[in-house]
Amino acid sequence: MLGGNVLQEFRTRFGDGAKVLAGEVFCADGTVVDASTELAPGTVVYLYRDLPDEVPVPFEVPILFRDNDIVVADKPHFLATMPRGGHIAQTALVRLRRELDLPELSPAHRLDRLTAGVLLFTTRREVRGAYQTLFADGRVRKTYLARATGTPTVELPAVLRSRIIKERSRLQAFEELGESNAETYVEPLGMGVYRLTPRTGRTHQLRVHMCSIGVPIEHDPLYPQVLEVAADDFSRPLQLLAHTLEFDDPITGAPRRFVSARSLQKG
Template sequence: MRRRTPPPPSPLPQRDGIDPVRVRLPGLGPWTTVGEHLSERFGPRRAGLLAEMFAAGRIVGANGQAVPPDTAYVPGMFVWFHRDLPPEEPVPFPVEVVYRDEHVVVADKPHFLATTPRGSHVTETALARLRRELGLPTLGAAHRLDRLTAGLVLFTVRPEERGAYQALFRDRRVHKVYEAVAPYDPALTLPVTVRSRILKERGELAAREVPGEPNAVSRVELLAHRPDGLARYQLTPHTGQTHQLRVHMSALGVPIRHDPLYPEVTAAGPAGDPRHPLQLLARELAFTDPVTGKDHRLRSARPLTAWSPAGEDDGGAETGGPDGPGGDRGVPRGQ
């Protein structure tokens, strides 16, 4: 099998923790200049922006020098540039570092912060923030949490090692435990293992269960319940389908508190209500490091606000934890 030649390193530094856009000119086409190809790629609506970028020398080649629009088209040539990003609403909660060594960073992500740049969330993401705050421009995500879900996320420090850590999740060699707050149903027999086939189609906000061979398996256990009708659950996913835990809890008749999509789409929609964060937390992450061989068992100290001692049910308690600021963070367990 012929290996594809890796692209040259970027001649542009990151900006606000975000890599520049890299474009590889395709091998076939009617273009005679770089400007012709990028004009077609950008489209007529961005013609003015493209002209400004060329005029300002913001589109560069592998040597870091500006590429004029009349540069001869060369199939396979790379060019780089930074996008102009619109202002983003800051997520007013910190990203706590639970564990860090020369290979990985395990962070405790707050609700409403995306893991990696996507769509309208770019600089206000856990990855971009950590790159800036830790001074680690090569940091990359080994997996992702939904923007509305809080808790532990594994990042890698060295790009050449990222594949080994991503394989942990692909091969289901990471033990993940979540906690959730949802209604209490005394008629629901727990613990229970839920198995179903979940389908999430492009363009649809919510995933749904469909007939067929199960592709999603979740273990649901009751931890405690209160007189106000709420309960705290431990959720252990054995597979990783989109919105799996949210779909399974809804199917059991106990949808996770403040879920804007399940069992039905609310007025808040997929963005969620910032006053009422989804009560789902990636509480524990356990794995054997594929590079060092160390066993890690890490735990989030974030509270689920609907279960807080004060009974508050909003986003105001994000920075605290059940053991106070810090808790047992930063201490890998099982080593």
């Protein structure tokens, strides 16, 4: 952006400010741009492109909880948290903004597109920072359930620590030598099901750690090897579920605990 009023800049540069007025332009943090938004020079904004070839994700986004500050959704597999790459309208953020008529809705954290489960959004920009800071400071307790195949190469339960790197040019994250930046507590629950408690939040951390001990998560198209999956193939959801989310509410101080109603597939 050149700076100043965004609506006016869109009209000057593109001859049309309709997307701004429709609430389809937003800042990097998910804030919706409106007719009064003023931004500094060099600020990047994003808009919802018209994507006629975007494949609809045929699953609903149930709401587990809603009040004036937050919305807690039970995200399905295959639905991205927020717009990125070729996923724009078919994201939890865009769907819920439209379905709930909450233009300032913003995710407090993210789940991978292929991971299902508990996902927290804030409803107003005034409270966004307080909830996002909870996640940034590691003050949220998260547990996941995973179904995996194979025999673990380490004795479980165990804390897995490693250095995980994710580069934009590579689909897979990878482990390398050096100071660890990723930590996961892994507990076997029997019948190929594991409870995973991440103590850090690296990209693909749980998938990389499970694969590293010889028990890759079922239906994972990236680990241990990259598999081609058609965009409209929803038949093999990754068996990874964000099961619980717990924290002390930064606004009220009350303890919060949300549990996914979803379950892993058997076999």
